[in-house]
Amino acid sequence: MGVNLRFRHRRARLTVGCNQRETAERCIFGGKMRLSHIALVALLLTAGSAALPAQSTPPADEPEPNQRPVPDQRPEPPQRPKRGTLLDVIKAIAPPLIEGATSRPPRPVTEAPPEAAPDPRPRPRPAPEPVLEPIAAPVRPVSRPPPRVTPAPTVAAVAPRPVPPRPVSSRPRPPRPEPAPSAVIAPPSPPVVEMPAPLPPAPLPSAPSSPPPAPTAKIAPSLPVADPVPPPSPPAAIATEAAATSGQTDWWLLVLFAAALAVAATAIHKLRRLRQIAHTRAVLAIDPRLDSALGDCSTSGLALTGPRFSMHARLLPAADG
Amino acid sequence: MAEHFPLSALLPAKLDSMAEQVQARLCEDEQVGGMKLAWDFIGKELGTALKSVLDCDLLEVLGGAWAKAAPLAELADPAKQAPGERSLVELAKHELKRDLHPVITVTIGSCPCVELKFKYALIANIGAVRLVVVDGHILGGDLGELWASAQLSYEGTPLHPPSESRKLALPALFEFAPPGIKIPVLKADGERTG
Secondary structure (H helix, E strand, O other): OHHHHHHHHHHHHHHHHHHHHHHHHHHHHHOOOOHHHHHHHHHHHHHHHHHHHHHHOHHHHOOOOOOOHHHHHOOHHHHOOHHHHHHHHHHHHOHHHHHOOOOOOOOOOOOOOOOOOOOOOOOOOOOHHHHHHHHHHHHOOOOOOOOOOOOOOHHHHHOOOOOOOOOOOOOOOOOOOOOOHHHHHOOOOHHHHHOOOOOOOOOOOOOOOOOOOOHHHOOOOHHHHHOOOOOOOOHHHHHHHHHHHHHHHHHHHHHHHHHHHHHHHHHHHHHHHHHHHHHHHHHEEEEEEEOHHHOEEEEEOOOEOOOOEEEOOOOOOOOOO | OOOOOEHHHHOOOOOHHHHHHHHHHHOOOHHHHOOOOOHHHHHHHHHHHHHHHOOOEHHHHHHHHHHOOHHHHHHHOOOOOOOOOEEEEEEOOEEEEEEEOEEEEEEEOOOOOEEEEEEEEEEEEEOOEEEEEEOOEEEEEEEOOEEEEEEEEEOOEEOOOHHHOOOOOOOOEEEOOOOOEEOOEEOOOOOEEO
């Protein structure tokens, strides 16, 4: 279980990282966001990254805490809705800010800001109960890596992390309380647990627990998808990937552009140089000569080593008779 | 016929400082100084012109110096050497210095031409040489050892250190193009003719 939590925690962090990068790229390349927006997003991301661990933990707890640890780790990663978590967090932290941009669904979400919705807080707990069941089902199927699952102690270590989330301050209870699995486990998983829940309540007109699922309605689509098969790529995910890819493309384009500039500069320089040489050649006239009249010559130590040797060779006419 | 050993072969391959000095000299004319010229190109052209002027054969230059030496003067006198007579003269170790003055006239556009005067100082140390003289001309010879170096300067400023002068491996036997190098005739008053 502890391992499971960690794993999710990591994934949540990864998701946050992607979103942050995306935001940065948008800011840098797209120029679509204003400074105030950037600051707001940064604030939300920071708060969200801190709150994420709490959200990710819950689902694993509800179902059977004993059996899960081992099978849960591997199988879930692929099915988990990675992108939805951040949105949830942001909604939970600053619903009023996001409302306008995202959708109307009542933000009374489970973790609504302290001041905004003081009443609904008690509800979040009841909601997790129904949700636990759907999550447990998908988790079971996968059960390959039994050896890895061992960190029972880690649970304790992981448990403290979920504590940070301020809204559930009253839940500090450790996950130990197995007697009441659903009730105890509910606290740590307010946001994530609710995701699956929305489906069942959705059909229902308006149950008491409907508020929590309603806000997650957007994210819900991704959750149900994870259960049946693996089409986990909500628009948000695609957008994130596309943004990341476009960021890399932009960098490549930048490098290519710089290289093209360098080549162009070199070509221009060569062209200018050729022109300059042609111009110089056209106006330049050179006439070299050797001024023999000025040549000086001096010798030292020049002397004959011996008498001159001369010879004169000639053919004598043949003597007749 | 011996191999050709040009005087320019004693100069370094690159004379970078020449372009700078020539540029400074040519830019004294404001009109030239205002023109955007490829001075490195001009420097290369001057270097090429200079080497073309110094394309003389080293041994011919040395032969000219030997021809003016006193010991060979009497060989130019027909009275002392019968026509067709072949004389062999051996010269002991000696040093020979010869200054040459290449001049390059440079004209840029419509500006008045500028004469650039260089000095090529040749120094040769000859261990021994045997010369063949026929009819008052040095036809060739036989060299013992020879070391030669050269220094090119412009208006008194050396364009390269003397140590950069190259060393040439000269052949032992050499010949001059017919009729050879003429030995000037010594007149009665000591002047040379021819």
